[in-house]
Amino acid sequence: MSKMLKWTLTALVGILVLTGGFTNVHALSLFGSGSDQAGSGDLFAGLLGETSQEAATDNAEKKTIVMGTSPDYAPYESVDAKGGGEIIGMDIDIANHIADKLGYELKISSMDFNGLLAALQTKRVDFVMSAMSVTEERKQSIDFSDSYYAARNTIVSSEEDNFTSLDQLKGKRIGVQLGSTQEKVTQELKDASVKKLNRIPDMIQEIRAGRLDAAIIEDAIALEYTTSNPELKFNMIPASSGDEGYAIAFPKGSALTNDFNRVLEEMKNDGTLQAITDKWFGNENEEENKRGSGVIDFGVLEGYASYLLRGVFITLLFTFVSALFGFVWGAILSLFKISSIKPLQWFATVYTSVFRGTPLLLQLILFYYATPQLTGYDITALQAAGLAFGLNSAAYLSETIRGGILAVDKGQREAAMALGIPYGTMMVSIIFPQAIKTILPALVNECVALVKESSLISVIGVADLMRRANVVQADTGRALEPLLFIGAIYYILVLVLTSLARLLERRMRRSD
Amino acid sequence: MIDVQHLSKTFGKLEVLRDISTSVSRGEVVAIIGPSGSGKSTFLRCLNLLETPTEGQIIIDGTDITDPKNDITRIRQRVGMVFQHFHLFPHMTVMNNITFAPMKVKGLSAEEARTKGLQLLERVGLQDKADVYPSKLSGGQKQRVAIARSLAMDPEILLFDEPTSALDPEMVKEVLAVIRDLASTGMTMLIVTHEMKFAREAANTIYFLDGGKLIERADPEQFFRQPQSERAARFLEQVL
Numbered sequence: 001m002s003k004m005l006k007w008t009l010t011a012l013v014g015i016l017v018l019t020g021g022f023t024n025v026h027a028l029s030l031f032g033s034g035s036d037q038a039g040s041g042d043l044f045a046g047l048l049g050e051t052s053q054e055a056a057t058d059n060a061e062k063k064t065i066v067m068g069t070s071p072d073y074a075p076y077e078s079v080d081a082k083g084g085g086e087i088i089g090m091d092i093d094i095a096n097h098i099a100d101k102l103g104y105e106l107k108i109s110s111m112d113f114n115g116l117l118a119a120l121q122t123k124r125v126d127f128v129m130s131a132m133s134v135t136e137e138r139k140q141s142i143d144f145s146d147s148y149y150a151a152r153n154t155i156v157s158s159e160e161d162n163f164t165s166l167d168q169l170k171g172k173r174i175g176v177q178l179g180s181t182q183e184k185v186t187q188e189l190k191d192a193s194v195k196k197l198n199r200i201p202d203m204i205q206e207i208r209a210g211r212l213d214a215a216i217i218e219d220a221i222a223l224e225y226t227t228s229n230p231e232l233k234f235n236m237i238p239a240s241s242g243d244e245g246y247a248i249a250f251p252k253g254s255a256l257t258n259d260f261n262r263v264l265e266e267m268k269n270d271g272t273l274q275a276i277t278d279k280w281f282g283n284e285n286e287e288e289n290k291r292g293s294g295v296i297d298f299g300v301l302e303g304y305a306s307y308l309l310r311g312v313f314i315t316l317l318f319t320f321v322s323a324l325f326g327f328v329w330g331a332i333l334s335l336f337k338i339s340s341i342k343p344l345q346w347f348a349t350v351y352t353s354v355f356r357g358t359p360l361l362l363q364l365i366l367f368y369y370a371t372p373q374l375t376g377y378d379i380t381a382l383q384a385a386g387l388a389f390g391l392n393s394a395a396y397l398s399e400t401i402r403g404g405i406l407a408v409d410k411g412q413r414e415a416a417m418a419l420g421i422p423y424g425t426m427m428v429s430i431i432f433p434q435a436i437k438t439i440l441p442a443l444v445n446e447c448v449a450l451v452k453e454s455s456l457i458s459v460i461g462v463a464d465l466m467r468r469a470n471v472v473q474a475d476t477g478r479a480l481e482p483l484l485f486i487g488a489i490y491y492i493l494v495l496v497l498t499s500l501a502r503l504l505e506r507r508m509r510r511s512d
Numbered sequence: 513m514i515d516v517q518h519l520s521k522t523f524g525k526l527e528v529l530r531d532i533s534t535s536v537s538r539g540e541v542v543a544i545i546g547p548s549g550s551g552k553s554t555f556l557r558c559l560n561l562l563e564t565p566t567e568g569q570i571i572i573d574g575t576d577i578t579d580p581k582n583d584i585t586r587i588r589q590r591v592g593m594v595f596q597h598f599h600l601f602p603h604m605t606v607m608n609n610i611t612f613a614p615m616k617v618k619g620l621s622a623e624e625a626r627t628k629g630l631q632l633l634e635r636v637g638l639q640d641k642a643d644v645y646p647s648k649l650s651g652g653q654k655q656r657v658a659i660a661r662s663l664a665m666d667p668e669i670l671l672f673d674e675p676t677s678a679l680d681p682e683m684v685k686e687v688l689a690v691i692r693d694l695a696s697t698g699m700t701m702l703i704v705t706h707e708m709k710f711a712r713e714a715a716n717t718i719y720f721l722d723g724g725k726l727i728e729r730a731d732p733e734q735f736f737r738q739p740q741s742e743r744a745a746r747f748l749e750q751v752l
Binding site for chain 1: 560562585586587588589590591592593595597599600601602603604612613616617645646647658661662665
């Protein structure tokens with residue numbers, strides 16, 4: 001069955017090319033094209049370039065500067081999902097203006113809001129603009145520019161509750177964004193149960209679902225969401241004394257702080273800042289958001305479908321790369337486990353134990369944040385995700401493959417040995433094809449699991465299906481529709497995958 | 513051609529082979545017989561290092577194969593082996609079973625290997641089965657393919673480990689015919705077998721093993737008519 005052999009070898013070559021090419025720019029720009037980053041989508045190349053940035057500062061003419069932001073906070077920053085998927089907003093305009101004045105080329109890196117501080121501290125980004133307020137706690141670990149905008153906080157609640165003051169929130173369930181300044185407001189609330197969520201859209205959904213009574217959200221955002229969810233209302237609360245407004249954040253001791261302050265000062269004086277603010281907060285605020293009617297209305301997804309569907313490519317590419325990497329590495333580990341060399345056995349056993357014994361999400365986040373700090377290599381989100389998932393999957397697969405190898409009749413090995421076939425050839429062409437046939441159902445399960453677990457990678461900002469659903473949720477203020485939509489896509493992907501596996505299995509049974 | 517000196521093999525505390533010394537000359541056909549557990553198979557498997565001898569030396573054409581400095585796969589290419597349970601590769605067609613090793617190990621082109629494969633299949637009378645999978649073959653056919661597979665590597669020595677023990681009686685004949693045919697071409701062969709009639713007719717020499725020892729080494733006619741040892745006589749009494 002030489003076809004099978006060829007198939008296996010092609011797969012092996014494929015993984016080598018892919019993993020080998022993982023770090024090269026071709027693969028990266030391929031990945032980058034699907035991300036929800038601003039600009040031409042070559043953020044990954046941009047991030048890669050950033051590793052050499054320090055060296056390049058002296059000689060390069062147009063230096064690249066990387067900004068971190070959490071684009072779920074319109075009008076400050078959001079993903080233009082109906083357009084090209086770029087990140088737009090007031091903060092972006094200001095950042096572009098400053099970068100332009102200082103002679104930098106701006107690259108934008110998107111991530112969850114509560115990952116921004118870590119990104120600054122690990123110098124993954126040069127600065128952060130994400131409607132971030134100045135607080136004493138944050139000043140401990142990062143530097144701030146002068147503030148460029150002062151927002152006020154509001155209480156968002158259902159139309160019938162319509163809370164107008166903090167006193168009314170006694171004993172209620174209150175939502176607030178994790179890591180935001182609004183957290184401080186909730187600390188002053190007595191007797192209220194506070195739930196900290198990662199994203200604003202989640203809080204909106206929780207109020208609509210009746211699991212929260214109210215949320216503390218700042219004015220511009222509240223306006224945006226109550227427009228797209230007419231059953232919600234917002235009311236201003238008086239500004240607290242220590243409120244210093246929004247500012248640009250830098251790593252401690254960054255040389256950029258002074259430069260940025262200088263340009264901000266200019267912008268305040270010459271009216272540029274006011275012009276940008278007016279553009280984003282003015283009443284002529286572009287097209288009005290589609291209002292959802294009823295509990296579920298898929299009409300709100302109009303115009304977003306193609307943006308969501310492009311996530312399929314990222315999800316599939318990611319699944320393919322991590323499954324292949326996991327399979328090849330898992331196969332190598334399984335060989336370690338059955339080898340007679342003790343250190344290899346120990347290594348494989350400890351490896352499996354560690355990767356199976358810790359949460360995948362934790363591994364993912366660690367790889368993404370720790371790699372630049374420990375190795376100096378600025379790993380991209382998709383690389384970190386592929387690495388974490390591949391390594392994790394390999395731990396599970398190594399056990400499966402080991403079982404498959406042991407299930408192959410010992411006589412097969414002896415026959416191959418007696419023919420003078422070397423160990424490697426024997427494993428690849430004689431033992432593995434037979435082992436794979438027995439473990440095919442388990443391999444398919446692992447692939448199915450990978451497709452679904454790939455949704456975790458949205459956490460570090462990879463624009464997969466899940467991330468895109470979050471973006472659309474932020475954009476429309478509707479949670480259920482985009483989630484149900486991608487749920488259906490995931491289900492179809494898994495169905496297609498299992499049907500393909502069944503076909504493959506039937507082909508492999510030809511020799512029976 | 514093969515020179516065995518003081519060969520011993522133990523599995524843990526169990527002594528399977530005890531101090532066997534013998535030599536096989538080119539073109540000689542040796543039938544190895546003896547009660548089960550006497551070490552026949554282990555002896556055979558030592559000759560291509562499927563088992564590593566505990567003590568002693570095995571010298572094939574001047575090369576000491578027990579010397580760890582020598583490349584085992586190289587040695588095995590010169591010593592073919594046919595197993596009781598055939599061990600054909602189930603995921604490959606008959607032709608690929610035969611051509612795989614010559615192509616991968618000896619570097620034959622696909623065309624060369626196939627031409628040779630067809631010749632070998634003709635020799636074992638299975639040229640029409642080239643493109644079927646082993647699961648479609650009868651036991652006797654499988655064993656003939658296994659013989660063809662071994663021959664494809666042009667071995668100097670061929671080892672048979674009970675080649676007919678797993679076969680239905682009506683298939684024993686076709687396999688033995690192939691082996692007999694090989695014997696007539698001057699191939700050096702060692703055959704572990706329970707087929708006494710076959711051993712008597714096809715072999716030049718009989719080895720009688722018992723308790724891990726080479727008890728008797730004799731001409732077939734003489735051995736079957738008048739075994740020298742009392743143990744061999746008792747054994748023959750039981751099986752004939």
